Amino acid sequence: MKKLSTTMKPKRLLALLAFAATFANAADKLVVFSQCNNAEPYRAAQNARMSERFAKIPGVRLEIMDAQQDNTRQIAQIETAIRRRPALLIVAPNESAPLTRVMGRALAAKIPVICLERDISQPLYTSYVRADNREIGRLAGEYIVELLKRKNGSPAGVVVEICGLKGVEAEINREGGAHDVWKNHPGIQVAAAPVADWLQSRAKDRMTEVLGALPKIDVVYAHNDPMAMGAWLAAKDKGREKEMLFVGVDGLSGPGGGIEKVNEGLLAATFIYPLCVDEAVAIAEKILSGDTANLPKTQTVPSRMVTKGTP
Numbered sequence: 001m002k003k004l005s006t007t008m009k010p011k012r013l014l015a016l017l018a019f020a021a022t023f024a025n026a027a028d029k030l031v032v033f034s035q036c037n038n039a040e041p042y043r044a045a046q047n048a049r050m051s052e053r054f055a056k057i058p059g060v061r062l063e064i065m066d067a068q069q070d071n072t073r074q075i076a077q078i079e080t081a082i083r084r085r086p087a088l089l090i091v092a093p094n095e096s097a098p099l100t101r102v103m104g105r106a107l108a109a110k111i112p113v114i115c116l117e118r119d120i121s122q123p124l125y126t127s128y129v130r131a132d133n134r135e136i137g138r139l140a141g142e143y144i145v146e147l148l149k150r151k152n153g154s155p156a157g158v159v160v161e162i163c164g165l166k167g168v169e170a171e172i173n174r175e176g177g178a179h180d181v182w183k184n185h186p187g188i189q190v191a192a193a194p195v196a197d198w199l200q201s202r203a204k205d206r207m208t209e210v211l212g213a214l215p216k217i218d219v220v221y222a223h224n225d226p227m228a229m230g231a232w233l234a235a236k237d238k239g240r241e242k243e244m245l246f247v248g249v250d251g252l253s254g255p256g257g258g259i260e261k262v263n264e265g266l267l268a269a270t271f272i273y274p275l276c277v278d279e280a281v282a283i284a285e286k287i288l289s290g291d292t293a294n295l296p297k298t299q300t301v302p303s304r305m306v307t308k309g310t311p
Contacts, residue, residue: 028061029087036094037069042250049277071098078102092116112287117276119169127283128298129276133170136271136303137177156187157218163195164223174223196227203230217244225250225258274301
């Protein structure tokens with residue numbers, strides 16, 4: 001009998017190893033994360049943390065899809081994911097109403113669904129991990145009342161509110177929570193509330209327009225830190241940045257994040273909006289292991305305010 005060779009050409013060996021790696025990947029449990037918009041710093045931080053956490057779970061492969069702030073694109077991407085039958089679908093919805101039906105279709109296809117930090121119109125998900133945007137808005141509103149007292153001697157003054165994408169739960173409640181407070185202080189005038197869709201560049205453009213119309217502004221309240229910084233940059237271009245105080249939401253750590261901007265004195269405060277990723281991955285691990293008996297329908301992650309010098 002002819003003896004088999006125990007040696008193998010390097011090219012063939014590499015090809016076999018590549019095939020084996022592909023086969024191993026195919027055998028992994030697929031987790032699809034439908035992200036509403038990778039362009040926002042908060043979303044990029046979510047993606048990075050999600051990738052880091054799932055990389056530590058053996059036998060699981062994560063894929064992240066970017067909807068680019070487009071409902072139609074996100075729906076199409078989720079429909080594609082449903083056809084692939086992932087072990088788990090995680091969705092950060094771009095908007096609540098348009099994404100409800102397709103997430104319901106995933107559930108109907110027996111695919112577990114985690115709704116991440118933005119709600120949908122009906123509870124068509126396995127679990128929903130959230131922060132309390134109404135509470136964040138209320139805390140921001142109360143802090144702005146205190147800023148106006150210090151600045152003007154009374155809870156009165158001119159506020160510009162830079163709004164996120166209209167119709168999104170975060171925008172509705174970050175606005176609503178603040179106005180719950182301000183309605184008790186008739187001296188507070190929200191003189192402008194432009195919509196900047198969470199983006200710094202749009203906030204800068206909208207704030208430039210507002211500065212042309214308003215000779216006096218006391219506080220700018222932006223629904224996220226990039227929009228707060230866009231407003232600050234617009235005011236700086238006009239030489240008016242020292243005239244007003246800027247408050248944001250997100251409180252990302254690291255270079256360029258809201259906490260850094262607070263410590264630099266550019267923002268008076270930011271309110272940490274948790275990534276909610278660690279909590280979502282903890283639920284995901286239970287789902288992937290088949291331990292689904294006591295999954296929370298809704299889990300709320302707490303927030304806190306950060307001002308200069310906050311540890």
